Amino acid sequence: MMLNPGKKNFDVIIVGAGLSGLSAAKVLTAAGFTCQVLEAQGRAGGRVRSAVSEDGCVMEAGAQFLNQDMEALLGLVSEAGLDTVSTVAGNGSIALDASSLIDAAPWLARLEDDWPRLLESVGVDSGRPDQPLAQLIRHATSDAKGIRVLESALGELLCRPPSTTSAQGLLELYTRYASERDDGELQVLGPLDAVIDRLVATLCAPPLYNAPVTEIIEKRNGVEAITPQGNYRAKRVVLAVTPVAAKSIKLPAAVRDKAGAALDSYGAGAIVKISLTYRDAFWRELTEPENRHSIGSIVSLDPEGITVTDASRAGEKIGRLVVFAGGTHGQALARADDSRRRQFAVSIPSRAFGTAADQPLSVTQGIWVQDSWCGGGYNSYINYGGLPDAAARLRAIEGPVVFACSEIAERFPGYMEGALNAGEVVATSIIRELGRI
């Protein structure tokens, strides 16, 4: 069923054409509801964005990895006619100082092993006050080097310094990671943009692009979304945007009362993702200082908040490395020019692997810092001083304006799978509430 393009009255308006919004729209459309997705940017996908490298390879500027437990995403990948491939990275991890190289794996493993104990002793249910994540790290180790490794690794993961982030918020987030598997296990053979196109094709009308929603007004029989392209009415609005982006939308007073403190708990991050390809994964021949494992990742200690991951794929000759620069250094890199970023990205593997890393075949840059619509980082995280249970509070909100985004998903928050889950859950509750099925 095609909708009349001039139509401005719908059952449901969905703000945001990322995976959360498109997944909600798909479920609602399949249930016979009329819905319109309003998207601020000129494209769908949000934090999913495919690119083509200088040597013609499909690269992902945004989200890239998944695992076998991420069933909704795997289903869509298959519907889009794409296959997955295993990531073949070594287990070793090194930390790189200005002058030395150390084995980082024991510190990373220690934090992971300690996670259940930390959850119990200082998590939300412990009854203890929250603390900055930087302090939580010190519960896992008192070794100065270990602290630097973990601060840098978590600074990259959160796209901001651990001192600004709620430890309880992060501990809670990981209770929703519904898998024992590594999150980088698989990659998609082909552009993830095809998954976005596939979702868009299931809707009764394409998203309306370049239509940032600035305000939602509550009306007697529903709600109105205000955009520079006009006003759109519906019985329900789904805010399928990251909490940081939701803060800049003017909400009805009743919604602001319920959601304001939870939204304000989230802070933006900063990430620059630079993918490098090489003739082969020559670093596999190298081992970390203890000489046990081949190197799968590098944690930079100077500057900190930067990691490099081996993203090479099974059955492929070329080698792939991805440099993730988060937080303060990510912000600085976003301001630098292309050649400076390129030089910086290559400098880290060069310091670890030698001059063979100096000449990648291609360098593909994904700069998210300036993208305020998506929050600037992988995800928005809860500030120290915010509400550690902000996600549950946003999920619990019912009524004419509801929230759906990867951050608040019941399963796999912060991942593409989480975004699909959040959209589906919210759509199912709207269907139940509006009583069409």
Ligand SMILES: Cc1cc2nc3c(=O)[nH]c(=O)nc-3n(C[C@H](O)[C@H](O)[C@H](O)COP(=O)(O)OP(=O)(O)OC[C@H]3O[C@@H](n4cnc5c(N)ncnc54)[C@H](O)[C@@H]3O)c2cc1C
């Ligand atoms: C560099 C990077 C790497 C990542 N790597 C991975 C990975 O390997 N694996 C993984 O699973 N996940 C990864 N993620 C996280 C994953 O991409 C996100 O969790 C997920 O895509 C978020 O989807 P979403 O729909 O909730 O939000 P978004 O993708 O942010 O979509 C929200 C949409 O809303 C729009 N919008 C915002 N404000 C408004 C407004 N006022 N009006 C209208 N539209 C608006 C935005 O433009 C955007 O299109 C990565 C993210 C980044 C940035």
